[in-house]
Amino acid sequence: MTTAETMPDRARRFLRDYAAVREQLGRVIVGHQEVLDGVLTCLTVGGHCLLEGVPGLGKTLLVRTLAKALRLEFNRIQFTPDLMPADILGTNMIVEAPDGRRVFEFRRGPIFTQVLLADEINRATPKTQSALLETMQEASITVGGTTYMLEPPFFVLATQNPIEQEGTYPLPEAQLDRFFFKVLVGYPSREELNSVLDRTTKLATAEAEPVIDGPRILEMQRLVREVVIAPHVQDYAVRLVLATHPQGPHAAEAANKWLRFGAGPRGAQSIVLAAKVRALLSERFNVSFEDLRAVVLPALRHRVLLNFEAQAEGIGSDQVLLQILDTVPQTN
Numbered sequence: 001m002t003t004a005e006t007m008p009d010r011a012r013r014f015l016r017d018y019a020a021v022r023e024q025l026g027r028v029i030v031g032h033q034e035v036l037d038g039v040l041t042c043l044t045v046g047g048h049c050l051l052e053g054v055p056g057l058g059k060t061l062l063v064r065t066l067a068k069a070l071r072l073e074f075n076r077i078q079f080t081p082d083l084m085p086a087d088i089l090g091t092n093m094i095v096e097a098p099d100g101r102r103v104f105e106f107r108r109g110p111i112f113t114q115v116l117l118a119d120e121i122n123r124a125t126p127k128t129q130s131a132l133l134e135t136m137q138e139a140s141i142t143v144g145g146t147t148y149m150l151e152p153p154f155f156v157l158a159t160q161n162p163i164e165q166e167g168t169y170p171l172p173e174a175q176l177d178r179f180f181f182k183v184l185v186g187y188p189s190r191e192e193l194n195s196v197l198d199r200t201t202k203l204a205t206a207e208a209e210p211v212i213d214g215p216r217i218l219e220m221q222r223l224v225r226e227v228v229i230a231p232h233v234q235d236y237a238v239r240l241v242l243a244t245h246p247q248g249p250h251a252a253e254a255a256n257k258w259l260r261f262g263a264g265p266r267g268a269q270s271i272v273l274a275a276k277v278r279a280l281l282s283e284r285f286n287v288s289f290e291d292l293r294a295v296v297l298p299a300l301r302h303r304v305l306l307n308f309e310a311q312a313e314g315i316g317s318d319q320v321l322l323q324i325l326d327t328v329p330q331t332n
Contacts, residue, residue: 007285010223014280017212017220018044024069024208029062030199031192038183038298039066039157045273046221047180048136048156050121050171050302057185058196059159063117066157071213073151075113079124085131092144106143111135114151114214118158122168129175132156136178153217173261173305180270182302227276229287234272236330237292241268243328244304244321254323258310263303270299289330297321 018040025036035051039062042049051059067074077088090109097103110116111132121129134140139154140147158179161168176182188196199206242250244262255262275291282291301317310320 007226011280011283011285014044014220014223015283017216018281020211021066021069024211025062025065027206028065028199028208029058030195031188032058032062032185035062035183035185038181041274041277041295042157042180043153043155043217044220044277045180045224046153046155047270047273048158048178050158050160050176050179050182051185052160052162052182053185054162057187059185060117060119063115063119063157063159065208067115067117068208069211070115070217071210072114072153072155072217074115074117075110076117076119077110078119079121079128081123081125083124083128085128088128088131089135089141089143104144106146106148108148111141112148112150114154116154116156118156120161121158122160122171124169126169126172129169129171133175133178136175151214153214153221176302177264177266179302181274181298183298184301224273224276224280227279227285227287229272229276232331233287233289233292235332236289236328237268237271237275239332240271240292240296240324240328241265241300243324244300246307252324252327254320254327255304258306258315258320259304260307261305263300267300267303271295274299293325296325 021043022036022040029036039049039051041047043066051062053059064074064076077083086109088109088111090107090112092104093107094102095105118132134142135150135154136156139150139152141150142148156179160171239250241263242248243252244255244259244267245251246255246259246262248255248262251262271292272287274295275287278291278294279285279287297318300321304317304320306315306317306320
């Protein structure tokens with residue numbers, strides 16, 4: 001059969017599996033609908049997700065629940081100021097061979113997994129944070145001159161406390177850029193908080209069950225990349241990214257006023273891939289302008305750097321991006 005003949009069936013299966021995972025998350029997690037969709041978008045495109053919020057909002061619980069809904073190997077690393085790169089990647093150790101000789105043997109660290117929870121990632125020092133750079137980009141680890149490949153799919157979910165809190169280290173820009181989305185986790189509403197108490201202070205507890213496995217996730221990721229985007233729609237994503245470059249030929253007024261640096265190519269890639277997921281969830285096989293606009297904030301909020309004036313005025317990256325969305329025309 002041709003791709004055109006199989007695409008509707010594959011899309012329906014995508015929707016069914018996406019909904020199944022989301023249902024398992026909803027059995028444990030109360031509310032946070034946009035957060036759940038952001039995490040699942042990252043999963044279905046093969047990207048990593050950064051969750052930011054104050055402690056106690058269920059970020060770690062969300063990641064643990066997702067790991068249970070997927071038939072994937074799961075590890076958790078609790079980031080602390082004394083954590084070292086070798087504690088994450090692993091290290092070469094001297095061991096005694098059966099013949100009595102002493103040889104080096106590589107002991108794998110917890111990063112050798114498929115779903116990695118990097119809990120409170122900004123509690124560790126920048127040196128330790130940078131240990132994830134190669135792994136997040138290449139799904140590989142190099143120790144002692146030897147490169148080890150990780151089993152796909154490999155998915156990093158990192159939680160982060162707001163940088164204004166004590167004992168935190170801002171993530172390097174190079175590492176932030178490797179996160180597909182930065183999703184903000186807010187406080188629950190009155191109704192949601194009551195539901196949280198009902199689920200956590202009584203005898204009955206809900207648990208997620210595994211519904212999809214690694215090969216199926218890889219199939220979903222391939223399908224996302226087959227969704228069509230017209231050249232003029234893709235160019236809109238390009239112009240949105242270029243509009244974030246202060247003093248550039250396509251810079252928006254808000255970028256010139258509030259930004260030091262804008263988003264790079266990974267930002268454009270994130271916008272387009274996330275928009276393809278959104279199109280599939282709307283049972284469409286082509287990307288619309290609205291699909292692109294809907295994903296700009298989580299795709300770019302961590303990829304633009306505010307200048308001193310914006311920080312002094314209390315202007316956030318979301319505010320700047322919304323101003324850019326208002327000024328960049330869909331057609332040019």
